[in-house]
Amino acid sequence: MIQLAQLKQQLGQNDDARKQVQQAADLLATIQRPDRQIQLLRLNADRLMLQFDQKQLPSRECYDRCQKLMTASRDLQKAGDEPALKKFLARLSLLMADVVETSPKDTFENRLPLVGEHLENAISYFEQPARKDLHLVWQQAKVRSRLAGILETQDLQDKADYVLTQAIEQQRALVHEIPESPVLVLSLLTFLEQRMTLEIARPDLEAALETAQLHQNFSERLFLSNPNEFRNQYLRSHERMADVQRLRFRHEAAADHLREAIALARNDHSRQQQSILAGLLKSYAELLFEGDRQHSTAPEQLKSLQQAITILNESLQIYEKLDTATESDHDSPYWKTVALKHQLEGELDKLKLRSLERERTTAPPKLDAPKPGTQ
Structure with a gap:
């Protein structure tokens, strides 16, 4: 019943999982002289219920309850290290890592190192049972x-x-x-x-x-x-x-x-894929602009910039068809694409001006027409 509840929890069926864990806990509570296996099942049921209640409990209280479960498991650890116990300890360590990582700021000192410590413990606890269980690997x-x-x-x-x-x-x-x-x-x-x-x-x-x-x-x-x-x-x-x-x-x-x-x-042609396409077109235009600097001649640079601007126009058209242009803020992909287009248009104007100046300086001087009657 507890294993089925764990499976339902992994599938996101938390309400059904909670009911099954509660039923299992009620049954386990009726056993007068629990053996090692029953004790471990009780601990697992408590862990799962704590996991269900995690978001409703203050982080410190949830963490303290986890520590109590870890302490309660010590007698079982002394009696032997079986795979089922190791799996319980690994999952409890993961829960403790979750509680610390999602806690409000300043709830725990050295928060990230503490999360790392619990994750390392989970990896270590998984080692033995993972030898015979690919899912645990x-x-x-x-x-x-x-x-x-x-x-x-x-x-x-x-x-x-x-x-x-x-x-x-x-x-x-x-x-x-x-x-x-x-x-x-x-x-x-x-x-x-x-x-x-x-x-x-x-x-x-x-x-x-x-x-x-x-x-x-x-x-x-x-x-x-x-x-x-x-x-x-x-x-x-x-x-x-x-x-x-x-x-x-x-x-x-x-x-x-x-x-x-x-x-x-x-x-x-899905909406998601079209949005991805618009972003890819912008990246391609940026790449053409970067590669443009490697070209040695002005005509090649001019061609690359014109191509990049054409590609950006297509990207903007896609965003406009998706209605993200009017809905987005000024730091959105749409407005970043607009800014890049303006930048490239400015570069294109500069390049055209430089080309005109170059033509003026390199053109041969015009000769005066001969005066009438002179040879």
């Missing part, structure tokens, strides 16, 4: 990814990278074990994007390029299995490849990937 990998994010926030880049690498290795092993599961591949893509962000921040652009290529390989696999369902993931992989190549000043390679992403976005 996945949970452990997700906790590692979350811990990496906390460590990055504390500027502990090397430790974050190490923890995230462990998560990626675990997830790749799971994908190899169950290749037909798109859910596992989607988690892997999330971890890879997280690592790309770390590598770009370091910066280690060659490592970021390698990670982006790996991301594209797995997203392409998803896309080929179901183009309609996984179009966004494949589009996103091209977008991230473009980001990395742009930072490496490989503008042609970046442009190739953005064109691929734009083509994918054009094949879907």
Whole structure:
């Protein structure tokens, strides 16, 4: 009954899950001399009820109740370390991390290190039961990814990278074990994007390029299995490849990937996809403007700027069709696109003026016409 309640909770069916946990707790309370297993079931029921009540309780009170459950489990820990107990301790540690992380400011001292400590405990507790449960391996990998994010926030880049690498290795092993599961591949893509962000921040652009290529390989696999369902993931992989190549000043390679992403976005006329397309067009125009500076001749620069402005006009038309132009604030994608268009139009005017000045200075002087009667 408790396991079913946990499943319903994961599916978001909290009301049904709460009822089942309460029924289980009432049944367990009737047992006069509970053995070790019954005691553990009671602790699990209490943990789940606390999880349901988390948002209604003050953070400090919720955390104190978690600590009481941890203390109550110590007698069970002395009697032996069975997988069921380890799973309980891991999930309780995750609940404590959630309570601290979502608490109001100044509720806990050293909030982020405390969250990290509970996440590390959860990873450690998951170790034994995960050896025989692939679902727990996945949970452990997700906790590692979350811990990496906390460590990055504390500027502990090397430790974050190490923890995230462990998560990626675990997830790749799971994908190899169950290749037909798109859910596992989607988690892997999330971890890879997280690592790309770390590598770009370091910066280690060659490592970021390698990670982006790996991301594209797995997203392409998803896309080929179901183009309609996984179009966004494949589009996103091209977008991230473009980001990395742009930072490496490989503008042609970046442009190739953005064109691929734009083509994918054009094949879907949903509102969400059209909004993505408008953003991609703006990115492509920015890239043309950046690459334009590498051109050696004025005609090439002129052509690039004109093309970029045409692309921005298309982006603005999409936003206007979606009615986001009138609804958005001045820091929205629409107004940023308008600002970029004005900037490029200004650059185009400057370029035309320079070209005219150059023509005047390089043109040969006009000769006076010969006077009548002179040879």
